[in-house]
Amino acid sequence: MWLLGEVVELVDETPTVRTIVFDCPGWRAHLPGQHVDVRLTAEDGYQAQRSYSIANPPDGERVALTVERLADGEVSGYLTEELRVGDRIELRGPIGGYFVWHAGLGGPLLLIAGGSGVVPLMAMLRHRVAVGSDVPVRLLLSSRSWQQIIFREELERLGGQDGVQVLHTLTGSQPSSWHGYARRVDREMLAEVAWPVDEAGPVYVCGPTGLVEAVATALTQLGHDPARIKTERFGPTGGRP
């Protein structure tokens, strides 16, 4: 069923990524990791529909989508450049029961993302904070550059909390003082970052298809149980299909 969400806030996260907060009457509370379908209808009846991950933890009828503008994205371009506070668009959701984590599922939690793949994992992290969970969490985020790290300041704050570790790899360019990883996520990196196999809990991987395949394969080779590795691919371009 399609609902009408009204834009109540816009937040620029990076030069190409914007968070859109909707007030959506009739919304049933979502779970961290779920997504929504967004449908735009032109005056001539032409419709375009895309899926976007929810960035905020469960919060009544509030829904926050963090959207990366793609070079040829007819929907992402509209959402990140044209949409204004007070506008209403059609939303369907929350969707998904598979790529979902809540504190009751326990940990330790391993979250691995490429680019805007961090969005559903951020909902999980924010939920952990909101409910006061002490589940240990490690997040490994692959971004092209320091400037393109989505939620960078919030991740720095979260990374300072008990039980939360945030690690970055910068695959394109690095600041001159950079001491972190500076390559694509690989098996050696995962061997350092992942929880020991005999202590490991649920793993969530979200990003471009290539990254997700590489991470899932490498973790399995390292002895992790494939059944505990949940993946969400969003296609070859780094953006939603």
Place this chain on the structure above:
Amino acid sequence: MTDDRHVDGNALGGMLEEVFGREMTAAVGTCSACGAVNAFGTAMAYTKAPGDVLRCPGCGIVLMVFVHRPDGYRITIGSIRCIEVVG
């Protein structure tokens, strides 16, 4: 079998819910070709064709095809032998 053109069945969750009337990404399907048992959310989804295609993550065979029509959907049943929904 593995290419980078597909996304996860999870991406079709909204359409599946419209068709089946319930959350389906955690529902489990059995492939009649290879016997693999997987959640719909983990199937390989090809969404850039005129219809949406779900393929088996085990062997790549077509499980189901959903063609959008102005008045609804036309669903072709491929190599899906069994669907289990829980909850």
